[in-house]
Amino acid sequence: MFVVFRCRKCGRHLYASESAKTKTCVCGYRNDLKRVRKLARAETEFEAGEIVRRLQGSGTEFDSLNRRLKR
Numbered sequence: 001m002f003v004v005f006r007c008r009k010c011g012r013h014l015y016a017s018e019s020a021k022t023k024t025c026v027c028g029y030r031n032d033l034k035r036v037r038k039l040a041r042a043e044t045e046f047e048a049g050e051i052v053r054r055l056q057g058s059g060t061e062f063d064s065l066n067r068r069l070k071r
């Protein structure tokens with residue numbers, strides 16, 4: 001199983017194998033998988049990638065995050 005979550009630092013959507021302990025984001029932040037909020041689960045890596053792509057594409061969450069960071 002794979003889990004989909006957001007990077008705790010930059011808010012990007014990421015996925016990782018459920019058995020993994022950490023996942024390093026492209027921003028360089030190492031996410032502790034025990035502490036992230038899991039958004040979705042997928043059977044396969046391909047499926048997890050599709051979910052991430054769909055979440056990333058919506059953009060609305062990114063906008064609200066950016067606004068929060070500017071404040």
Ligand SMILES: [Zn+2]
Pocket residue numbers: 007008009010011012025026027028029
């Ligand atoms: Zn990140």
